[in-house]
Amino acid sequence: DQQVKQNSPSLSVQEGRISILNCDYTNSMFDYFLWYKKYPAEGPTFLISISSIKDKNEDGRFTVFLNKSAKHLSLHIVPSQPGDSAVYFCAALGGGADGLTFGKGTHLIIQP
Amino acid sequence: SQTIHQWPATLVQPVGSPLSLECTVEGTSNPNLYWYRQAAGRGLQLLFYSVGIGQISSEVPQNLSASRPQDRQFILSSKKLLLSDSGFYLCAWSGGTNEQYFGPGTRLTVT
Numbered sequence: 001d002q003q004v005k006q007n008s009p010s011l012s013v014q015e016g017r018i019s020i021l022n023c024d025y026t027n028s029m030f031d032y033f034l035w036y037k038k039y040p041a042e043g044p045t046f047l048i049s050i051s052s053i054k055d056k057n058e059d060g061r062f063t064v065f066l067n068k069s070a071k072h073l074s075l076h077i078v079p080s081q082p083g084d085s086a087v088y089f090c091a092a093l094g095g096g097a098d099g100l101t102f103g104k105g106t107h108l109i110i111q112p
Numbered sequence: 113s114q115t116i117h118q119w120p121a122t123l124v125q126p127v128g129s130p131l132s133l134e135c136t137v138e139g140t141s142n143p144n145l146y147w148y149r150q151a152a153g154r155g156l157q158l159l160f161y162s163v164g165i166g167q168i169s170s171e172v173p174q175n176l177s178a179s180r181p182q183d184r185q186f187i188l189s190s191k192k193l194l195l196s197d198s199g200f201y202l203c204a205w206s207g208g209t210n211e212q213y214f215g216p217g218t219r220l221t222v223t
Contacts, residue, residue, distance in 0.1 A: 042216060
């Protein structure tokens with residue numbers, strides 16, 4: 001079963017606007033969450049993370065929000081730039097697994 | 113700074129042939145090392161995890177094996193490849209923090 005879910009396979013956003021990528025999880029034992037950005041045929045690049053004891057973490061244009069009661073997190077990118085076009089993976093740590101548990105990814109397309 | 117290398121970048125192998133993918137990390141000592149696979153249309157799945165030389169944990173039963181002969185070297189192997197082994201294989205490392213850092217990946221096509 002999919003413990004980390006990214007229900008939007010793709011998202012199209014106009015350049016300069018805000019991009020919001022969503023992620024839901026089912027395992028309440030996850031205690032750390034990460035977002036990765038991936039270009040085709042390359043390895044994922046770490047973007048930003050958040051501990052389960054926090055509800056927000058900000059780094060430049062990227063902000064991650066965590067709603068533990070809803071088991072939901074989101075990544076906000078503002079303003080969106082053409083170079084942000086990529087696949088974004090949500091990942092979780094903990095829950096009894098040794099490594100990261102990934103969602104299937106959301107393909108973000110920034111329109112000029 | 114730390115860097116992670118994987119080779120080869122791409123590989124096409126016939127069914128039943130052996131496999132060896134290599135991953136090395138530079139600029140850090142005693143890292144945790146991971147092998148992940150991304151199959152077509154799917155997210156990344158953890159295959160193996162290592163906390164030290166000779167210490168390997170397997171997440172899912174499969175046709176693959178892993179070894180860590182040196183502190184910063186992680187090898188993924190198979191004796192006989194299956195069609196279902198096709199995918200994008202990623203090595204990652206972590207050390208002291210929760211973040212994992214990925215290599216460039218190997219695209220494996222089994223024909």
